[in-house]
Amino acid sequence: MQSDISLNHITPTAAISIALSVAIAFLLHGLAYWIAARIVRKMGIEPVILPALYHPTRWLIVLMTLAAGIQPLTFTPKVEAIWTIAAQMLFILLVGWLIFAAMRAGRILIERRSDITVEDNLKARRQHTRVRILYRVTQFVIGFIILSLMLIAIPGVRAIGVTLMASAGLAGLAIGAAAQPALKNLIAGIQMAFSEPIRLDDVLIVEGEWGRVEDIKLTYVVVRLWDDRRLIVPVSYFLEKPFQNWTTTTSDLLGTIFLYVDPATDIEPIRARFIETVKSNHRWDGRVAILQVTDHRADALELRGLLSARNAGTAFDLRCEVREAMMQFLRTEMPEALVRSRQRLEVGEGFTRPFAGVG
Numbered sequence: 001m002q003s004d005i006s007l008n009h010i011t012p013t014a015a016i017s018i019a020l021s022v023a024i025a026f027l028l029h030g031l032a033y034w035i036a037a038r039i040v041r042k043m044g045i046e047p048v049i050l051p052a053l054y055h056p057t058r059w060l061i062v063l064m065t066l067a068a069g070i071q072p073l074t075f076t077p078k079v080e081a082i083w084t085i086a087a088q089m090l091f092i093l094l095v096g097w098l099i100f101a102a103m104r105a106g107r108i109l110i111e112r113r114s115d116i117t118v119e120d121n122l123k124a125r126r127q128h129t130r131v132r133i134l135y136r137v138t139q140f141v142i143g144f145i146i147l148s149l150m151l152i153a154i155p156g157v158r159a160i161g162v163t164l165m166a167s168a169g170l171a172g173l174a175i176g177a178a179a180q181p182a183l184k185n186l187i188a189g190i191q192m193a194f195s196e197p198i199r200l201d202d203v204l205i206v207e208g209e210w211g212r213v214e215d216i217k218l219t220y221v222v223v224r225l226w227d228d229r230r231l232i233v234p235v236s237y238f239l240e241k242p243f244q245n246w247t248t249t250t251s252d253l254l255g256t257i258f259l260y261v262d263p264a265t266d267i268e269p270i271r272a273r274f275i276e277t278v279k280s281n282h283r284w285d286g287r288v289a290i291l292q293v294t295d296h297r298a299d300a301l302e303l304r305g306l307l308s309a310r311n312a313g314t315a316f317d318l319r320c321e322v323r324e325a326m327m328q329f330l331r332t333e334m335p336e337a338l339v340r341s342r343q344r345l346e347v348g349e350g351f352t353r354p355f356a357g358v359g
Helices: 012-043 049-069 077-113 122-152 155-178 180-195 267-280 312-333
Strands: 203-206 209-216 220-225 230-234 253-261 289-296 301-309
Touching: 012 049, 049 077, 077 122, 122 180, 122 209, 209 230, 253 267, 253 312, 267 289, 267 301, 267 312, 301 312
Parallel strands: none
Antiparallel strands: 203 209, 209 220, 220 230, 253 301, 289 301
């Protein structure tokens, strides 16, 4: 009669059976991976998904082979119960690891095929944004399901959960009220993935700050400001409050410079030099170069120069360079155009007639 096997007494036959099962699992996994790698190379598929699945599939095969190898063995009821619970929890955990690895590899594959470093990267940024948001939302949902299934596999926890069902109504209200901000941002993230008020690398003005969208997390957005500070903004902000997005449909942008000149100045030479300066700058995209009088005050004329560039960063540099060149032109070639103050002093208001000599 075969005796039961306990944790403190493992027979040589049982040990050999367990070791043989593990060895077979490693051999099967290595052979399957080698065959799959050759197929991937022959088909010219980018080697991203297969390496990501290497470790989770190996341990999943080990678990299944081990379960088959110890099937003929007889354990004590206590060991049998521990093994059943542990095997179920490990299987759920490994399947979750496999799903997460496949999702991460798929995200990397899509991001590699959508290059955001090109000049016209609107479509690529749209794909990056959707993939990143949906990836994090799916991570949260799948993680919650995996954790729930692992807890259900434990009889004691399952019994406690059934006992607590009687007070689930009040507890649900309390948890819902406490988690309302997180759930609000989670739902806003899903909505933002399709409505697209912002995308990765978009140029924004948020709370009076200029910056680019560096990352979109599950519940918040990281905006990299012009001086390398990071502005952390809740996802729901972009669905509830107004903000400026300079790259919603295209990255092309109009920039402005303002010049203030004397009211008696001839504008045409300044306009001609402005257009010449803009067109000679390599940052100009060839669309707009206009100088207009936009305001007339008692002491000065306001000249607004419009110029265009392919993106916000280039437009900023172009504005600075053209403004500097125009100020240099006014100082050296048209100093009479610089704004000056004029005052007329009447007799008795700080002005005295010339003293006539006594003769």
